[in-house]
Amino acid sequence: MIDAIVKATNIVWHNAQVTRVQREALLNQRGGTIWLTGLPSSGKSTTAYALELELFEKGFPAYVLDGDNVRHGLNKDLGFSAADRAENIRRVAETAKLFADAGIIVVTSFISPYRMERDFARRIHLEAGLCFAEIYIDTPVEVCEGRDPKGLYAKARAGKLKGFTGIDDPYEPPLAPELVCKTAEVSPREIVFRIIEFMVEEGFFREGASLLSHGRSFAGK
């Protein structure tokens, strides 16, 4: 008897799941992924954190996935072989998809040098009806090498670091990115505004969100 009641209840409650549309309504935005790609030291993390901050200040929940929070946890078991690097990006893509499904705006900050991997991330998002934008942080390798805050380019040039993207491992530039950002020519602040402008146009924010609700506005920037 109890069994029958619980079974019947199961059916009702299982049907009453929260839909993504409901979650997005609560957060007043569409879940989706801003996928940054570019050479080491091209400015991906700078852009990612600046974008997260700008979104946060307007009241839109966003979250950055990058080497700092992924390599030390979820992908701790992975090294830097070709297979492990591919698996690293696959898991990031799938995790970003989960966040996007939860209604969050995810900003991923990984070199992600191969088109095939980025195309996979795009495909799984689009198949699930989630927003996705590939943003190419297009900084000349000379500029990246000039920054080199961790001295990795220097090590790679000295042959102490093998398989370094841009030096002895290829970077495949996006063929049709949604946006190209040139950090050597445009300030991080201006780049963030351009990305948000693009996101507004692409419908990342629910209708009216850019003008209404808790004074959140991207106007006048």
Next chain:
Amino acid sequence: MIDAIVKATNIVWHNAQVTRVQREALLNQRGGTIWLTGLPSSGKSTTAYALELELFEKGFPAYVLDGDNVRHGLNKDLGFSAADRAENIRRVAETAKLFADAGIIVVTSFISPYRMERDFARRIHLEAGLCFAEIYIDTPVEVCEGRDPKGLYAKARAGKLKGFTGIDDPYEPPLAPELVCKTAEVSPREIVFRIIEFMVEEGFFREGASLLSHGRSFAGK
């Protein structure tokens, strides 16, 4: 020159990351994980989705991680060997931690039969200062077997399914769970209210959130 400016700007912007406390303030809740554990068909998913719905209706962003959204994506490469099942739970724990760090309340719905794995999930959350609660969905195996919506117990009894938790694979009940829920005795609705009551006491919701803000209230339930 440009290089120098960009470098300097990098430093400033990197320092201006959004903190977890700020994210939690925006969402009016503390990020954390409600880790459900129990036998197959014990009522974990029913509980998880009912809890997510109740939280959502009060305006608190929550997200369920379960076999449906994890096994088909992030953990698609994993089978059901002992090692793969362990890796499955490890990745779920790490992904839950990322969601919690983003300020979201995660509800995980996995058998997670081994204490060591659940203790790992707890440890990485607590070390990061994140809320974590292990909730034992304590349903007698006879009741679970009576429900058996996918006929898995029947298959396991017939020897067609090997390593099935509760039949020929062990389930290690939690030794000190934060809460024990008996789905054979208490309705899903009542269970959800008990979990939320516990969450209120444990500080999952920011001070005042349970009484104020957008009419969200758990009082009177």
